[in-house]
Amino acid sequence: MVEGRVIKAYNSFFYVMTEAGLVSCKLRGKFKKRRQSTGVVPGDRVAIELLPDGTGVIEQQLPRVNLLRRPAVANLTQVILTFAAAAPDLHPLLLNRFLVLAEWSGIPKIVICVNKMDLHEGPWQDFLRDYETIGYPVVRVSAQTGQGIDVLRSRLRGEVSVFAGPSGVGKSSLLNQVNPALTLATGHVSEKIKRGRHTTRVAELLPYEGGYIVDTPGFSAMEMAELQVTDLPHYFPEFRPYEGACRFSPCSHTHEPGCAVKAAVEERSITRERYDAYEQILQEVKEAQMLARKKEYK
Numbered sequence: 001m002v003e004g005r006v007i008k009a010y011n012s013f014f015y016v017m018t019e020a021g022l023v024s025c026k027l028r029g030k031f032k033k034r035r036q037s038t039g040v041v042p043g044d045r046v047a048i049e050l051l052p053d054g055t056g057v058i059e060q061q062l063p064r065v066n067l068l069r070r071p072a073v074a075n076l077t078q079v080i081l082t083f084a085a086a087a088p089d090l091h092p093l094l095l096n097r098f099l100v101l102a103e104w105s106g107i108p109k110i111v112i113c114v115n116k117m118d119l120h121e122g123p124w125q126d127f128l129r130d131y132e133t134i135g136y137p138v139v140r141v142s143a144q145t146g147q148g149i150d151v152l153r154s155r156l157r158g159e160v161s162v163f164a165g166p167s168g169v170g171k172s173s174l175l176n177q178v179n180p181a182l183t184l185a186t187g188h189v190s191e192k193i194k195r196g197r198h199t200t201r202v203a204e205l206l207p208y209e210g211g212y213i214v215d216t217p218g219f220s221a222m223e224m225a226e227l228q229v230t231d232l233p234h235y236f237p238e239f240r241p242y243e244g245a246c247r248f249s250p251c252s253h254t255h256e257p258g259c260a261v262k263a264a265v266e267e268r269s270i271t272r273e274r275y276d277a278y279e280q281i282l283q284e285v286k287e288a289q290m291l292a293r294k295k296e297y298k
C-alpha cells in the first residue's frame with residue numbers, strides 16, 4: 001500500500017499524488033458503501049494499492065483535519081485572505097467577516113494579503129497593524145509592480161493554500177505573478193464562477209513548491225447561517241484569554257454585567273474596531289439563521 005493525496009476527482013476517477021508520481025485511481029467497490037458522508041474529496045489523504053497497469057485502487061481514506069464544503073476540499077493548511085488597498089477599498093467589517101469564516105473553517109494558518117498597494121495614494125492608514133498584533137500575518141503586495149510577491153511565495157511553500165476574498169481584489173492576477181502556470185489552471189474556473197455555475201464545481205489542488213494551491217473561492221457569506229452563535233467569540237483569537245472569565249456563562253459579551261471581554265475593550269486590550277465587528281457579525285449570524293429557519297418551514 002502507498003499513501004498519497006487526492007489532488008483532483010473527475011467522474012469516478014481520483015488522481016492521487018504519491019512519492020512516485022500521479023496515479024489515476026478508482027475506489028474499492030466495498031469502500032464506497034462505508035465511506036464518510038462527503039466521500040473522498042480533493043485534499044484527502046488516502047492509501048492506495050498499485051495495480052500492474054500503473055493505475056491504483058483507493059483502499060482507505062485517512063483521517064481529515066478539516067473540510068471546506070463548497071466546493072469540497074479537505075486538509076487545507078492555510079488560507080490567504082486577499083483584499084485590495086483600493087479599488088475596491090478595504091473595509092474592516094468585510095475583513096472581519098472573512099476572518100470569522102476562516103477561523104470557523106478550522107484551517108490552521110490565516111494570512112491577510114493586501115494587493116494593489118500601487119494604487120494607494122497618500123499615507124496608508126495601516127489599521128492592519130492591529131491585526132498583526134492579534135497574530136494574523138499581513139503581506140502587502142502588488143500584482144502590478146511585483147512588490148511583495150517574493151514574501152507571498154515564501155508563505156506558500158510547503159502549504160496547502162486557498163486564496164479567498166471578495167471579487168475583483170486581484171486573486172487571479174496574484175496567482176499569475178506567483179507562477180503563470182497557476183493561472184492557466186484557474187483562469188477557466190473563474191469564468192465558470194462568473195456564469196454562476198460554481199455550485200457544481202469541484203476543487204483541484206495545483207502542485208506548488210512542495211505544497212499545493214487550491215482553485216476554490218474559499219467560502220461565502222451564505223455560510224454565516226451555519227455558525228453557532230455561542231462559538232462566535234472563539235473565532236476572535238484575542239477574546240480567547242477571557243473565556244470563562246465573565247460573570248455569566250455563556251456570555252454573549254453584549255448586555256451582560258461583569259463581562260470580561262467588554263472590560264478588555266475598555267482597557268484597550270481588545271480594539272473597539274474588533275469589538276464592534278463582533279457585535280455586528282453576531283447580529284448577522286442571528287439574522288441569517290432566522291432566514292434559514294423561515295425557509296425550512298415553507
Ligand SMILES: Nc1nc2c(ncn2[C@@H]2O[C@H](COP(=O)(O)OP(=O)(O)OP(=O)(O)O)[C@@H](O)[C@H]2O)c(=O)[nH]1
Nearest residue numbers: 115116119142143144167168169170171172173190
Ligand atoms: N493597479 C492594480 N490593479 C490590479 C492589481 N492586481 C489586479 N489588478 C486589476 O484588478 C482587476 C481584478 O483582478 P483579478 O485578478 O481578475 O481579480 P480576482 O480577485 O481574481 O477577481 P474575481 O475573478 O472576480 O474573483 C483587474 O482589472 C486587474 O488588472 C494590482 O496589484 N494593482
Ligand SMILES: [Zn+2]
Nearest residue numbers: 246251253259
Ligand atoms: Zn462576556
